[in-house]
Amino acid sequence: MRIADIGRWLFALAFVTLGLLSVFSRDFASVWQPVPDGVPGRAFLALMSGAVMVVGGAGLLLRRMLVPASFVMMVYTLLWLLALHVPRVIMGPWHEITWGGCAEIITLVAASWVLYASAATPDDKPYFAALSGAHAVRVARIAFAVALPLIGLEHLIYAKETADMVPGWLPYHTGWACLTGVAHIAAGLAIALNVLPRLAATLEAWMMGAFTVFVWIPMVMATPSQRFAWTGLAISTVITAAGWIVAASYREVQWLSFSRSRNQAFSPLSPPGRG
Template sequence: MRVADTGRVMFALAFIALGLLSLFSRDFASVWQPVPEGVPARAFLALVSGAVMLVGGAGLLLRRTLVPASFALMVYTLVWLLTLHVPRVIMGPLHEITWGGCAEIVTLVAASWLLYASAVTSNDKPYFASLSGPQAMRAARIAFAVVLPLIGLEHLIYAKETAEMVPGWLPYHMGWACLTGIAHIAAGLAIALDVLPRLAATLEAWMMGIFTVFVWIPSVMATPSQRFVWTGLAISTVITAAAWIVAASYRDVPWFSFSRSRNRVAELATR
């Protein structure tokens, strides 16, 4: 299976898992979807949210439904971002944790947009020219890139909490917490500035994958009855998949390209 398909399939399966968790629990994703308890028809809305993630994720697995499914998830994650996370940033602009949560959802918007922009043609429905093609793909990559430093800053500001998540068999927990924060920032800057963007996106995807394997899988194995750890595993997986989708979008760009990569992508896309 190609890297591009691997990222898409992983993205799809993670959304399916999040959808199933919402449907079975009749609740939103723990922490990630901070819907207040007093919202009218909250349980029903959670079921609708779960159904959208389940059906959207399943749609990504089939080529003939990839375009409408990726568009639906792009809209869904954008609504998720604007209604649940942006208000928290506005109300608490000095709390980096709200910026970090916002940044994580932007990675999903960007990945869904990339899937749509790279797959849609004028014969597909829905088709929006402004959201497709190389310029749209570039905008989606930039959206992904600019939020990575926010995730990195969250690692640095909350280094103590991050260090507690480092596997016990690894030494220098605080060092790893700081190193990963710096790596997020470096990857975001590299992608945004077109400095080794393919390498930077790939390394970001590998780092996120390592988090998933060494932090969340052991957590699920240790406490399999807790919905929180299953949600954490699904969340970590979907962000990892988003990074793989971004990395795969650079498959026609040389590994060691610099600012010329932007022109190279546009040239290849017009052939």
């Protein structure tokens, strides 16, 4: 199985998990979907939100449904970003934590867009030329790149809180918190500037995966009955998968290439039904 398919499968399964948690709890994803308690019909809206994630995630698993499913998830995550996170940034522009939360959702929009832009052809429905093809993939990569420094700054500004999540068997917790923050920033700049973008995106995906394996899986094992732990694991997994999707879009680029024109290349996904 190709790395592109592994990223897509993880992305899909993490969304399905988040959706099922929302459906069964009749609540939104904690922290990530800060819907006020007083919103009319909140439980019903949470149920519908969960259903979209379940159906959209399941659709991403099927090659024949990849185009419509990735389009739905792109629109859904964009609405999620604009309705829930951008207002928080506007209301509290000096609180980096709101920017960090916004950036995490941007990674989901970018990954969904990469999937749609790489797979959609004029024969597919829905098809929007402006959102598909090589140019659209490049814009989605830039969106992903812009998000990474914001996540990195969150690690640096909230170094103590980040350090508290570093596994106990590792020394120098604050050092690791700062190192990962700097690494996020460096990866974002490398991708945005097309300097070793494939290597930067791949290392970023591996780092995100390390958070999932060493922080959230042990937390779920320690507190398997807590919804918060499962939500955190699903959130970390879907961000990791987003990183792998973006990294896989560079599979036609040389690992150590400094050529801006070559670094913008991408290989469309195989047609539906052939993957």
